[in-house]
Amino acid sequence: MIGFLKNALRRFRDDDEGSAVIPFALWTPLMVGMALSAIEMGALTVRQTALERALDQTVREVKLGTGASYSHEELKLKICDQAPVLGNCEEMLHLEMIGLDMRDWEPPSSQADCVDTAMDVTPQRSFVHGKQHETMLLRACYRYKQVSPPSYLGFILEKDTKTVNQKANYAIGDMVSRETEVLEDEYFDNTFKLLGVLTRNPVLPDELTGLFPADLRITVVSYKEANDKFDVEWSVARGDYPALETQDLNNYTERLPNIANGAELILVETWEDYNPVFRVGLAPLEIRTYSFTHPRYAPQVLYAGAMGENNGWGNGDQDAPGSSLCTNNAENATDCTNEDGSNNVEPNGKSKSKG
Incomplete structure (x- = not known):
């Protein structure tokens, strides 16, 4: 009996029939x-992608449509x-718009209006019309029913880091x-907090390394035609990187556009x-984004921390704040590269000429 069992077990061990079925x-x-996840x-x-593009186009239209006031439903229809x-966009799309005061910061809620299609529809939380030049945060959430059943792996796209950082x-x-x-x-402290909200990053240093996960x-x-160079009027940094200085602009010259004498960026x-x-062939890295724009509603954007320095805003008054009479556009400027003052730039961007 024992021998029979040994032979049976040996035959079972050596038998390779059906071996392809098991794997x-x-x-x-x-x-x-994996196929369903793809x-x-x-x-x-x-x-x-479609929601981001629609939101960008709608917000651009709202910003350009000066004087127009859009309701919650009108914005939803445009998107x-x-x-x-x-x-089923009109029923599945949720919008929230709130005002943000960079001088009196109140952080917006980090909880999204919609998370799972199995949840009850969240009522409209807040939609406040902003005032002129006020910073507004518009958040859109589309409730999407996933293709694969819940038992399979379903991806949740947290964020496209590079795209989100660039938009912020x-x-x-x-x-x-x-x-x-x-x-x-x-x-600027509150603007740094806004960056954290937009990119979903903490704005406090890491407890272990002491480094910030995000920097601003x-x-x-400003551009000076007399010496064909850019000068730093002021620079403010939050995070690990220091403020920019004029000598640092040598690395930026090729990326800056051609602008008029005295204009600012x-x-x-x-x-x-x-x-x-998944750290497979890709090590941790730092993503850097960069953009420039002109002041829109004033010739210059002023920083209080530079008011006692060469801030470039003297309104033609020799007694105005600033360490340079030339920068202050004073009529009797003596420390400029042009002795007659013909290259002194007025706040309206026009150069002076001899009388």
Whole structure:
């Protein structure tokens, strides 16, 4: 009896019939799950891209349509018209618009209106019309029913780090360019917090390394035709990077546009530490974004921390703040490169000429 069992077990061990079926049975669920996940990722990406594009186009139209006031439903319709790929858009799209005061910061809620299609529809949370030149945060959330069943792997797109950081950079540059009042340090502290909200990054240093996961630097530079160079009027940094100085602009010259004598540019730089989810051939890296824009509603954007320095705003008054009479456009300027003052730039951007 014992010998019979030994022979049976030996035959079972050596028998290779059906060996191809076993791996197939083991691997099939995984392969099907990966296929469904790829379909899920593609469907999510298409809808997310369509929503971002529609939101960008709608917000641009709102900003250019001066004097027009759009209701919640009108904005929703405009976004849905721009994104036909979003099925049942008017019912599945949720909008929230709130005002943000960079001089009196109140952080917006980080909780999204919609997370899972199994949840009840969240009512409209807040939609407040902004005032002229006020910073407004518009958030859109589309409730999407996933393709694959919940038992399979479903991807949640947290963010496209590079794209999100670039959009945040542009938003901050556009916001600063519209300022007509003197900016205080508190303004930049709160702008750094806004960067954290837009990129979903903490704005406090890491407890272990002491380094910031995100950094912000805003610099105003002016062009001087007399010596064909850019000068830093002021620079403010938050995070690990220092403020920019005029000698640092040598690395920026090729990336700056041609502008008129005395004109100014607002440079916005942001950095973000990126740690890949799967570290297979891709090490942690730092993503840097950069943009520039002109002041929109005033010849210059002023920073209170530079008011006692060479801030470039003297309104033609020799007693105005600033360390250079030439920069202050004073009539009796003596320390300029042009002795007759013909190259002194007035706030309206026009050069003086001999009488």
